[in-house]
Amino acid sequence: MQTLKEEIKHRILSAALDEFDLHGYSQSSMRRIAAEAGIATGNIYRYYGNKEELFQALIRPTYLQFMNLILTIKEEVRGNLFKDVPEQMGLVDATFNRLITLLEESRKETKILLTQSQGSSFEHAKRELTDIIVQIFESVIFHGEGDIGPNEKTAVAILALTIVEGVCITLQNVTEREQIRHSFVELAAVFAAGLKEKAKA
Amino acid sequence: MQTLKEEIKHRILSAALDEFDLHGYSQSSMRRIAAEAGIATGNIYRYYGNKEELFQALIRPTYLQFMNLILTIKEEVRGNLFKDVPEQMGLVDATFNRLITLLEESRKETKILLTQSQGSSFEHAKRELTDIIVQIFESVIFHGEGDIGPNEKTAVAILALTIVEGVCITLQNVTEREQIRHSFVELAAVFAAGLKEKAKA
Amino acid sequence: MQTLKEEIKHRILSAALDEFDLHGYSQSSMRRIAAEAGIATGNIYRYYGNKEELFQALIRPTYLQFMNLILTIKEEVRGNLFKDVPEQMGLVDATFNRLITLLEESRKETKILLTQSQGSSFEHAKRELTDIIVQIFESVIFHGEGDIGPNEKTAVAILALTIVEGVCITLQNVTEREQIRHSFVELAAVFAAGLKEKAKA
Amino acid sequence: MQTLKEEIKHRILSAALDEFDLHGYSQSSMRRIAAEAGIATGNIYRYYGNKEELFQALIRPTYLQFMNLILTIKEEVRGNLFKDVPEQMGLVDATFNRLITLLEESRKETKILLTQSQGSSFEHAKRELTDIIVQIFESVIFHGEGDIGPNEKTAVAILALTIVEGVCITLQNVTEREQIRHSFVELAAVFAAGLKEKAKA
DNA sequence: CATGAATGAGATTTCATTCAT
DNA sequence: GATGAATGAAATCTCATTCAT
Missing domain, CATH: 1.10.10.60 (Homeodomain-like)
Structure with a gap:
């Protein structure tokens, strides 16, 4: 029974x-x-x-895991602000590693959380996540110093969203564990190289 | 009358x-x-x-312009495959320029097309656009040669979605013409540098 | 078993x-x-x-006892019409005594019967009881003689309902046996005095 | 239109x-x-x-008129506490007069308010009205002096409810203006005489 | 043509009652 | 007999669409 x-x-x-x-x-x-x-x-x-309760039962665990992960990362990054760039990039890499592990277990839930939750109590989850990632990137890139102009802010917002959305599209296209991992590492490398190059200029 | x-x-x-x-x-x-x-x-x-017809009247022109632009670019890229990398990067840059021009005239329509069309006949537009951008990037990066493994495919898919989503978030955050242009150029630079670096390796 | x-x-x-x-x-x-x-x-x-059957099993005994009591009283009163007023008042008092005894054993059932039976087959019980009490009062007060105009009828209907509702409110407010009895005797005294006074006029 | x-x-x-x-x-x-x-x-x-709004549109005006009337009476009575009994009885009579006028215009609404409002926002209206009438009677009968024991309290509660319920049953039985008026005057007389008699003892 | 009242299908939710285990 | 999961009808409420005026 x-x-x-x-x-x-x-x-x-x-x-x-x-x-x-x-x-x-x-x-x-x-x-x-x-x-x-x-x-x-x-x-x-x-x-x-009710409908909302069913939705929560399905999506809340994934939401909490994401928030947990992201906030932990944020604290770690804040504690490592003045370390050198490679180390920071290592942290970014670690971010992806954790994300991947989380995603391997809840692909569809994450997609729903991030793109199909309008009207539910999670409809702001994507923005919440993106905002925190923005703060993390601002720590990493600008070392907390200087002014961040609106142009930079937008660029960083796009980068943050790239991660969140990259998560979504990877979930739609890739099914195997190692592929997910590899895709993200690849993407991280592009960003890392691109940012380093920009930093020189 | x-x-x-x-x-x-x-x-x-x-x-x-x-x-x-x-x-x-x-x-x-x-x-x-x-x-x-x-x-x-x-x-x-x-x-x-009816509702759908009204939606089409509003969104279809923007949808067609996007598809037109993207497919034109695709053909251009295909015809320039064996030119050198800088030239190709110029094309990528041109892509952004055209996008920006298009967006300046239909910000809201684009936002609706890409993020608010669920339930309508355009609900797959975002995926269609992304898929074509993927093909373009595959042409640009891999010169149409060799095998494109699943790892590369995913990485490229993410890059493509980044552009589409970058469009969306920029539309939500930025209101002035010059800011839109600047944000995209910024992002393009990151990608260009990152991809070039990767190409060396 | x-x-x-x-x-x-x-x-x-x-x-x-x-x-x-x-x-x-x-x-x-x-x-x-x-x-x-x-x-x-x-x-x-x-x-x-079913629900109705359960309700009946619970409430029907009380309903029948009430109807029995009331109809018995009605017959008694009819058989004693030409006795003198004090004796009649004694009968009225007896009515209350019997009511109280019945109520002491089934407070909640009575409350349900009279105030919580809407939608069930007993939803008209209150009116039935009141109607019979009206007939009794008409016997007592008008000795079965003369015409009972509509004005008198209404006054008597109110008096009857007073008893029934007095029962209800007492049941809601009073919990001890002796208090129930006392409340009713009190009320009966007011009515008795009031009716006697009116009878003189 | x-x-x-x-x-x-x-x-x-x-x-x-x-x-x-x-x-x-x-x-x-x-x-x-x-x-x-x-x-x-x-x-x-x-x-x-919605359902509640429809109910309110139907019942609220009657509810407000009742509360208005009752509270006005309460204040009047409080201001006349030490006048003599006949005068007070006159006030009680006035109460009925006003009630009748009000009722002539909204018989069914009143019945619904007092007996059919369970589950709505007016479900406590009957108790509210009865409670205020109790306070009025306590002013009239006990002149605000002395102790009111639980027996007296119950008796007064019954009297108060009698009025409220008397209102209900009259509404069900009587249709003509003059009959309503007459019934209440009759009932008032009974109570007045009964209470006077009791007061002597 | 314009109006906006009316329609009716469909959504979520509740609950007496049934029935396989 | 007992169980409680399952059923299905009916309730309130919404809204794209129609149509008499």
Whole structure:
């Protein structure tokens, strides 16, 4: 009986994952999720009190892991501000390593969190994450010194978003662990080289 | 009378632009659009057969211009494959220039096309654009020779999406013509330097 | 086993009593009743075919006792029409005594019957009781003689309802046996004095 | 067109009045109200935002008039505490006069307010009214002096409720202005005489 | 042509009742 | 018999679309 309940729960979550992925939070239909899960519409509500609760059960763990990771990185970076560039780049690399590990376990959840959560309580997650990454980059690149003009701010915002969105597209295109890792390392190398070159100028 | 009709059409489109920008396609309300346009709800349907048709009238020109631009670039790049790297980088730069010009004339439309079109017939536009940019980058970077492994493919996909998403975030953050241009040049420089460095290795 | 069944029946009735008292018939929940009784939801239906049947099992005895009492009193009063006023007042007093005894044993059931039965087959019980009390009062006051105009009818209807509602409010405010009795005697005294005074005029 | 809207509004209110009267607030159905009003279900929401709003539009004016009346009376009584009994009884009589006038204009609304508002924001109206009437009676009867024991408190509560419920039953039985007035005067006389008699003892 | 009231399908949610285990 | 998961009808409410005026 417990097996049965867990089985249904799993089918609901699985159906919801596909539905939210396909239609986004607000256009997703509890009816369709129930139908896809092969149960009666009302039965979903025995497992998840409402649409938002179902969404949270699916997405919240991934959200928390992301925030945890990013905030930890932010603190680490802040503590290493005056170390040399290679070391900092090592930290950036470490960032990607952690991201990849996290993503390997929750590809679709992350995609939903970042691109399909409009109307839910996570609709600002992408901006939150991007804002923190911006702060990290500002620490790394500008050593916390000097003025950051609006042009630089935008460039950095784009870089930050690149990471977040790079995460998304990698999730859509790549399935194997080593490929994900390699893709990010590749991208990191481009950025590192590009930033170093710019720093010279 | 025709002038009158055009005036109303314009007011509908203007109201729709704000509504779609603010709420996204599927959460936008025909009633609110009519109210904002200062006409009766039902009157919209004299001008645009339904919600999707109104959306198309608003977004399709921008969509076509983008596809046109991107496909033109693709052909140009293909015809210049064996020129040297700096020249190719010049092409990449030209890409950005054209993009910027296009964006300066249709900021909101582009933002809607790329981030607020879920549920409409343009919901795959972002992926279409990204896919073509991927092909362009593959031409530029790998000279059409040799094998492109899955790792490289992903890295390139990320680069391509970076451009598209860079467009989006710039549109959200920057309002002045010169700032848009500067942000993109900045980002292009990072990529150019990074790719050149990688090419050496 | 029969003992067991009786035990469960009792627990269901006890839980239902509280639920109906608290939420009224139509807003009461079979699930909550089952939970409160410590049994499975579906198991209620082994004992009581449906919600209405459960309600009847709980409330019908009290309803019948009330009707019995009231109808008995009605007959007694009819048989004593030409006795003198003090004797009649004694009868009225007896009415209250019997009511109190009945109420002492089924406070909650009475409250539910009179104020929480909307949507059930007893939703007209209050009116039925009041109507009969009206008839009794008409016998007592007008000796069955003469015409009873609509004005008198209404006044009497109010008096009757006063008793019924007095019952309800007493049940809500007073918990001890002697207080219930005292409250009713008090009220009866006011009515008796008031009616006597009116009778002189 | 405005006439048409007013006509529909009137039909909705009329249908709602019957529905709430028959089934009580929480068991009333917007569908049935719409059907009874001869319009589509969704159309109600063009006129009243939701069920509660419709209920308020129907019942609130009556509620406010009642509270106004009762609180005015309370203040008047407080200002006349040491006048003699007949004069006070005159005030009680005035109370009834005002009540009657109010009731003549909103019979069903009052019945719904007092007996069919469970689940709405007016579900405590009856108790509020009764509580204030209790305070008035305590002023009148005990002149604000001495202790009021629990027995007296219950008796007074019953008297207060009698008035409120007397209002209800009169509304159900009597239709003509003069009859309503007469019934209440009659009842008032009984109470007045009864209380006087008791006061002697 | 313009209006905006009306429609009706579909969304989320609740709950008495049923039924496989 | 007991269980509680599942059902399915019905409730409230929204909104693109239609249509009488």
